[in-house]
Amino acid sequence: MKMVVQVKLLPTPEQEAALRATLRVCNEVARWVSDVAFKSDAFKNFTLRKQCYGEVRGRWGLGAQAAQHVIKKVSDAYTVLRASLKASSGGKRGLRALCGTVHRPIAFRAESAQPYDDRMLSWQTEARTVSVWTVEGRLKGVAFTGSQQHLETLARYRKGESDLAYRDGMWFLLATCEVPESVAHGEPVDFLGVDLGIVNIAATSDGEILSGRHINRCRARDRALRSKLRRKNTASAKRRARRRRRKEARRTRDINHKIAKHVVAEAERTGRGIALEDLKGIRERVRLRKPQRATLHGWAFAQLGRFIAYKARRAGVPVVFVDPAYTSRTCAECGHVDTANRVSQASFACRSCGFVDHADRNSSRNIRARAWELWRRGARSVASAVPGHGTAGRRRNTTASGARNASLTAVATGS
Helix, strand or coil: CEEEEEEEEECCHHHHHHHHHHHHHHHHHHHHHHHHHHHHCCCCHHHHHHHHHHHHHHHHCCCHHHHHHHHHHHHHHHHHHHHHHHCCCCHHHHHHHHHHHCCCCCCCCCCCCEEECCCCEEEECCCCEEEECCCCCCEEEEEEECCHHHHHHHHHHEEEEEEEEEECCEEEEEEEEECCCCCCCCCCCCEEEEEECCCEEEEECCCCEEECHHHHHHHHHHHHHHHHHHHHCCHHHHHHHHHHCCHHHHHHHHHHHHHHHHHHHHHHHHCCEEEEECCCCHHHHCCCCHHHHHHHHCCCHHHHHHHHHHHHHHHCCCEEEECCCCCCCECCCCCCECHHHECCCCEEECCCCCCEEEHHHHHHHHHHHHHHHHHHCCCHHHECCCCCCCCCCCCCCCCHHHHHHCCCCCECCCC
């Protein structure tokens, strides 16, 4: 199983200047290669290499490996764009936005990440330093740091390419690791149903409710602050907005990691599998009023599903995704389906048998029952796979960029 371990670089001012110059030059070359690809309608890696490799080496003076990786980065960017168009990613609105981008070449920011292979980047894990190629020569002894768990994973399982990234004034290396999967502990005795929501982030069939009120209040406060800063539109307001732009994402990722870890640990302890809803496309199916749209689009259910899936694979716990249709309207006791059964957001009362329960817990019980039925029918193909992000038919990619796009891969920054 591929994982991407993120470590923080601690360069000296001289080393930082060389790294910054390297990103700037590589992305300038990437923009030029993107223009060539767009004008010649040639997006495959080897085709672009024939057209651009010589000039990249001569005009910008990049090394052989760096030139090839810049060209491949451009080719991969167009591959992702074509795949998104083919899959109509994001529904009709997303498709129109993507169609607008194909009328001009893909652009690369001056500080976009740059991939490195083992010829350009070598790790000294015991000394916690790296030797990295730059346009100003080889930098040796660049220090890095990270948590003990991540450093151990890096030392034992690192394999493939790494990405050099610059974010918010800090330098990072994203290293691909091939972590072995745990062997499944026999047949699951049952399934732990998990209902995902906005008010309650997750509710399990055991009756545990993991509330999302705190994070929703934080999101509302952040949205109000962003609006205030946009209206102010001063230099100091823009600086503050830039400082806070990643805070909400970090908070959400941390909460999702903790919930996923708790759910997987409970399923592993009791010898059960995990049942989740296949919520792909829910944002396009649901119609909401304008004040509610920001809340829906800020709902990180897909991230939580990925975190649960990859942690379950590491623990040897099977995961099954089920059709979520009518799970909130179906009685978990008698199976009666009625819109009126859902009395309110939190209350469920069956109009047929009179069964009363928390609405999310009732839904999670229905999810558990559907997963168990699928498993007994032999639907092993849906286990341990994230809907809409399957790896079947996909070329295996050993780069960090490819690993981040894999369905069950997560950046190991909070797991």
